[in-house]
Amino acid sequence: MVIDSEISAVNIFICFFIVVYFFIQFYNNFDMFSKKKFIVWLCIRIAVVLCLICALLNVKWVSTPNATTTVFLVDSSLSVKEYKKEIETYINQQLLNKKARDKIAVITFGREPMVEVPISKNIKEIRLETKPNPLFTNIEKALSFTADYFPPNTNKRIILFTDGRENIGSAYEVIQKLKSQNVNLYIYPLKNKLNTDxxxxxxxxxxxxxxxxxxxxxxxxxxxxxxxxxxxxxxxxxxxxxxxxxxxxxxxxxxxxxxxxxxxxxxxxxxxxxxxxxxxxxxxxxxxxxxxNEPNILVIGNKEDTKNIENLLDSLYIHKKCYTPLEVPSDIDFLSGFQEIMLVNVNHKHISSELEKSIERCVREQGIGLLVIGGENTFALGGYEDTILEKMLPVRCKMRGNKKQPTTGLVLVIDCSGSMEDESGGVKKIEMAKEAAIKSIEILENEDYVGVLGFSDRLEWIIPFHQLKDKEKIKYDIGKLKAKGGTLILPALTEAERVLEKADVKVKHIILLSDGQGEKEGFQSIISSMKKQNITLSSVAVGQDAEKSLLKKVSQFTGGRNYEVANYYEIPDIFARETYLVTKKYLNNHVFVPRIVSDNNYFKKRDLPELKGYIGTGIKDGADMILQSDKEDPILAIWNYYLGKVIVWTSDLSGKWSSDWIKWSEFQRLWGKIINEALTDYDDRDMKIQISQNSCRVFVYLDSGEEKSELSAQVVLYGSEGMQKKINLKQIRLGEFYGQIVLDRVGGYVLTFHIFHGGNEVKRTVRTVYLDYSPEYDINQCISVDNFLLTSDTNILDKSSNLFDLPIVLLNKSSRSLKHIFIPLALFLFIADIWIRKNY
Incomplete structure (x- = not known):
């Protein structure tokens, strides 16, 4: 038994008070009893006092468990893969000698540990089947995990199978902690063969x-x-x-x-x-x-959209490279070579997923600027909504908070004939039609009216024409669309025209989707009536069998648009674009003079040239709107996206809407400022960066060029898949900093160095490093098992001995407080004390 090492002064005082009280009672009751009864009473009193004192001093019972838990900790990295069978054989042989009361477990590790066999008594045979990341060896993490994995009230033993070639972490400090936790560590050394390398x-x-x-x-x-x-x-x-x-x-x-x-x-x-x-x-x-040499800008867009921008960059003596969206390389190493990226009237469907992610990383991690020029293929009409690209922009595609727009009445007339069940690329036409209808519903406002009319050889209002109040119910009901029957277009158009004629809305539009051939004639009367009622119709002809020429004529005559679709996946995007267009607030074709709404260095308070159109967007919180339209929509907006600046111009620069701007005498000077604003703004000519790399360990030295005590420095490590890590650099002299970074994945990394003065960033620069192959393959990086054993001061396992008979040097002593015994016993004895005093 031991006494608790943490005893408060209060407990000591209470003990002293109990002893004093005992002597006073002893003195007062010395003559009350006969000698024999007095001795009984005295023994009870002494027992009560001792129980109370033991409880206050937290006397504990210390025991040593008889059972031992042995964990086989197996290195499964690349450098020891040839030892797998040998390790399995050794463990299975040792299991034959395991004592019945002992428990075992198996944990494998590479970069991280994995439990192969949970703690159990009844293990007859093991097979190493888990697959931890073998490209790295982290003995430190494996030992720490295993030490915490042991159950309580057991002796602890680790058998570590390793070659000691640790390339992440440092096991030496953990090994010392294992001793303080009474963990017995034995090492089964695996020696590598020296091959020609x-x-x-x-x-x-x-x-x-x-x-x-x-x-x-x-x-x-x-x-x-x-x-x-x-x-x-x-x-x-x-x-x-x-x-x-x-x-x-x-x-x-x-x-x-x-x-x-x-x-x-x-x-x-x-x-x-x-x-x-x-x-x-x-x-x-x-x-x-x-x-x-000079600033280098990447221009992405089709030739007819970028020609004026190319001329502008040439006049500014700015080096450029021009690519179409389908031709531009998407790897981040290519994009990192530019100080600015310009997207010119680019539809989102032409931007590959890899390119979009790489652009976002360049802006976010390297501070490369992004300038987005509008046109009819951008923002809402270009499918930017809910994309990574929209997340980067200072504007949102969905307009909010604008003044009231004309209410829209939209009827979706969808072919539900049996041929709509046909598949292409694993998708049915009818399913794409449903998704397209849902997209249109999501775009409309609650004040708008919508109806979904399915037609085959009969008509069915899937969604009766009504004001859009409950979008979720409507989207659910759209799922009732089913394909069956033949194709009769004329009755469907007549029904759609009938409901729109009576509708109290400003904009009346029909989207007609068909994949088959219907009536050849009889349309003149209905389209003439539509034109009188200002009802427009846009048609979507799906597949080779659709009545393309007829649908095209109907669309053109009513003032709508015509689409011919071979890829079924394009149908939802077409419906979305049409819905945006029909609301009359996204595609703005009218003449206005932009208004300056923000103090800036671009424009002075002077008359600006007219614009003839733009794409409607909504300004985001935190963005700076510099120019706005006559409808208070953003024309020129800017904000910081992490390290980079993103600028948006919602009109075009091809000349369709911006011809007066391109002819303007101030065009070159003002757009030169806008382009320069987005250029990467870091300049490290007065900074010194030294990077030395030893396999996965990178050592960095930064000289800020300024001897100020208030300076601090930080490097942010960006890896693949959005991985980010911040490392504060240690100041070694005024203005000079040093740090170490561990790369724990194979691939390229971007290091962004930040220098702060009083909490404000004053300088920034970027470097790129690579970990091209696993340090397991590095013939210099890894230490040998002999050096590991020498440094770690651990026990070497004799392979011929029975490890379950090895002595447990570090016993896992467990203690249990005896308060739960002493306090009830003291209470019982105290009652006995009272009984004796009352009855004698």
């Missing part, structure tokens, strides 16, 4: 170089033996250097002159090839260099 370790090049210069590239090759091989260097996919090289065992350094032609962030890939090499995984490496 040639590794390209680094390519050292300056970060900033000038175009048409020649730079020196220092190439480091490590080898486990002498050999002859080939070194190649690629730039932008083209081989620019190929040389025969000879290496000796150890570190080898080669120097090459590299010509520089392109501008921007240029990615170089170096590779080596040796015939005797047994490990090709570490034979290539990437490095990036920023080639500068």
């Amino acid at each position: 040639f590794q390209i370790t680094a390519i050292n090049m300056p970060h900033y170089v000038y175009r048409k210069a020649k730079i020196s590239a220092e190439v480091v090759v490590d080898a486990t033996s002498n050999g002859e091989g080939i070194f190649r260097l690629y730039s932008c996919g083209n081989k620019i250097i190929e040389r025969n090289i000879k290496v000796q065992k150890g570190k080898n350094t080669f120097l090459f002159q590299v010509p520089v032609q392109n501008i921007g962030n240029i990615k170089y890939t170096g590779e080596i090839e040796f015939r005797e090499d047994t490990n090709p995984q570490n034979n290539y490496i990437n490095v990036s260099t920023m080639v500068i």
Whole structure:
């Protein structure tokens, strides 16, 4: 038994008070009883006092458990994959000697630990089947996890199978903590075989170089033996250097002159090839260099939309590269070479998912500017709503808070003939029609009217024409659309025209979708009536069998639009575009003079040229609206999206709406300011950044160029899949900072360096680093098991001995408080004390 080490002064005082009280009672009652009864009373009193004192001092019962829990902790990284069978055999042999009361568990680990076999007494045989990430070894995390995994009231033993080649974390401190937790650690050493291996370790090049210069590239090759091989260097996919090289065992350094032609962030890939090499995984490496001359802008758009912008950039002597949306490379290394990206009247369906994500990362992580120029293929009409692109913009596609717009009456006339059950690409036409109808419903406002009329060889109002109040119910009812019967278009148009004629709405429109051939004639009367009633009709002809020529004539005569669709997936987007157009507030074709609403450096208080149109949007909270239309909609807006600036111009620059602006004498000067505003604004010419990399460990040194004590520095690490990590750099001298970063995934990383003064950012710059292959393949990075054992001061397992007979040196002592015994006992004895005093 032991006494609690944490005893308060109050408890000591109470104990003292009890003892004093005992002596006073003893003195007062000395002559009350006979000698025999007095002795009984005295013993009871002493027992009560002792019980109370023991309870107050929290006396505990300390015991040592008889059972032991053994956890087999198995390294499953790449460097020890050849030992899997050996480890399984060893564990299964040892299980034959396990004592019945003992428990075992199996945990495997690579980058992270995974439980292979939960703690149990009844394990006869194990097979290592879990697959932790094998590209990294984190012994520290595995040991910490295992130490917390042990159940209470048991002795603890870990059998660690490893080669000691830890490349993430540091196990040494954890091993010391294991001792304080009474965890017995034994190591089953796995020694690697030394194979012939040639590794390209680094390519050292300056970060900033000038175009048409020649730079020196220092190439480091490590080898486990002498050999002859080939070194190649690629730039932008083209081989620019190929040389025969000879290496000796150890570190080898080669120097090459590299010509520089392109501008921007240029990615170089170096590779080596040796015939005797047994490990090709570490034979290539990437490095990036920023080639500068003048600002470099990427223009994405079709030629007819970008021609005026190209002329503008040429007049400003700004270097540019122009691509159509379908041709532009989407990888982030390419995009990182530009200080600004311009999207010019680009429909979202022409922007690949990879390109959109890469643009977002460049703006968010690297501070590259984004300038979006409008046109009829942008914003709501271009499918930007609820996309990553819309999230980046200072405007939203759905207009809110605008002055009251004309109420719209929309009838969706949808072909429900049997052919609408046909499939293409795994989707039925009727299902795409349902999705299209739902999209239209979502776009309309609650004040608008809508009806969904299905037709085949008979008519059915799926949604009777009425004011849009309950969107969810309407969308549910749209699911009742079913395909059956033939195709009769004329009765459907007559019915739709009938309900719209009576509707009290300003805008009356029909969207007709059909995939078959109906009547050939008899339409003149109905379309003439539509025209008199100002009812417009747009048609969507689906597939080769649709009555395309007839639908086109009906659409043109009523002032609507005609679409011919081969890909069924396009139907919902067409319905959405049509619904946006028919509401008369997204596509604004009228003449107005933009109004300056925000103080800025772009425009002075002067008369601006007229615009003839724009795409309606809504300004977001936190964005700065610089110009607005006569309807108070954004024309020019800007905001910061993480590190980058995003600017939106909701009119065009092709000349359709902006011809007066393009002819304006101030056009070049003012748009030069707008373009410069979005350019990457970091400048690190007075900063010094040194980055040294040892496999997955990156060491950074930053000299801010200023000796101020109030400075602080931070580097933000951006990896693939949106991974982000912030590392505060340690100040080693005034204005100088140092830090270490661990890369725990293979791939490219962007490092954004921030310098703060008094909490405000004063400087920023960006670098790119790569972890091209797992450190498990690095012949320099990993320490040997012998060094690990020497440093960690642990027990080496004798493979021939029965590990379940090994002595448990560090016993897991458990203690239990005896308050629950002493307090009731004291109470019982106290009652006995009272009984004796009353009866004697």
